[in-house]
Amino acid sequence: VEKYKVNGVHLDNAQTWPVILELDEEELYRRDPDGTSAYKNKEILDGEIVRQCEGQGYWDSTSLDRYPNPIFIKLCRGLWARFPEFLVVGECLGGLSLENRQAILARSGVIPRLFKLPVALASIFGKRLFKDGRVISCKPENVRVLKDLSLIHISEPTRPY
Numbered sequence: 001v002e003k004y005k006v007n008g009v010h011l012d013n014a015q016t017w018p019v020i021l022e023l024d025e026e027e028l029y030r031r032d033p034d035g036t037s038a039y040k041n042k043e044i045l046d047g048e049i050v051r052q053c054e055g056q057g058y059w060d061s062t063s064l065d066r067y068p069n070p071i072f073i074k075l076c077r078g079l080w081a082r083f084p085e086f087l088v089v090g091e092c093l094g095g096l097s098l099e100n101r102q103a104i105l106a107r108s109g110v111i112p113r114l115f116k117l118p119v120a121l122a123s124i125f126g127k128r129l130f131k132d133g134r135v136i137s138c139k140p141e142n143v144r145v146l147k148d149l150s151l152i153h154i155s156e157p158t159r160p161y
Helices: 041-045 070-082 101-107 117-124
Strands: 008-011 020-023 050-056 087-092 111-114 127-129 135-137
Touching: 070 087, 087 101, 101 111, 117 127
Parallel strands: 008 087, 087 111
Antiparallel strands: 020 050, 127 135
């Protein structure tokens, strides 16, 4: 922070951090035809033998609705202890099984960057944003639209973001 004079960071795909892959135990303990281990001790200890695209850990636990993300708590608290004004912004995508991730990120100290947020904010001020860059006037929405960003309806061929 001091060296590069930055006051914030943006984390891509923050709704998936940390990625913890499942150990492939069958492969981990596999023996070569000569009877020796297929992997060196360092490869085993470094966790290099994993199943591809099979997440585990915090995001697959039953604790995520009750507890903030521990890696973000550690990251944010460590940064804020030395740099109280430092911003941590994290990309937060929606979709199947990602419904509540923005709230979890916020509870963990990360400012969620939602793609629907600019649309919701514009609607409060009586503007409607479209993917093709158009902005039109509309009836201003109530600020409650921010509480449930799923209220933003996506329709028509040149639909809003």
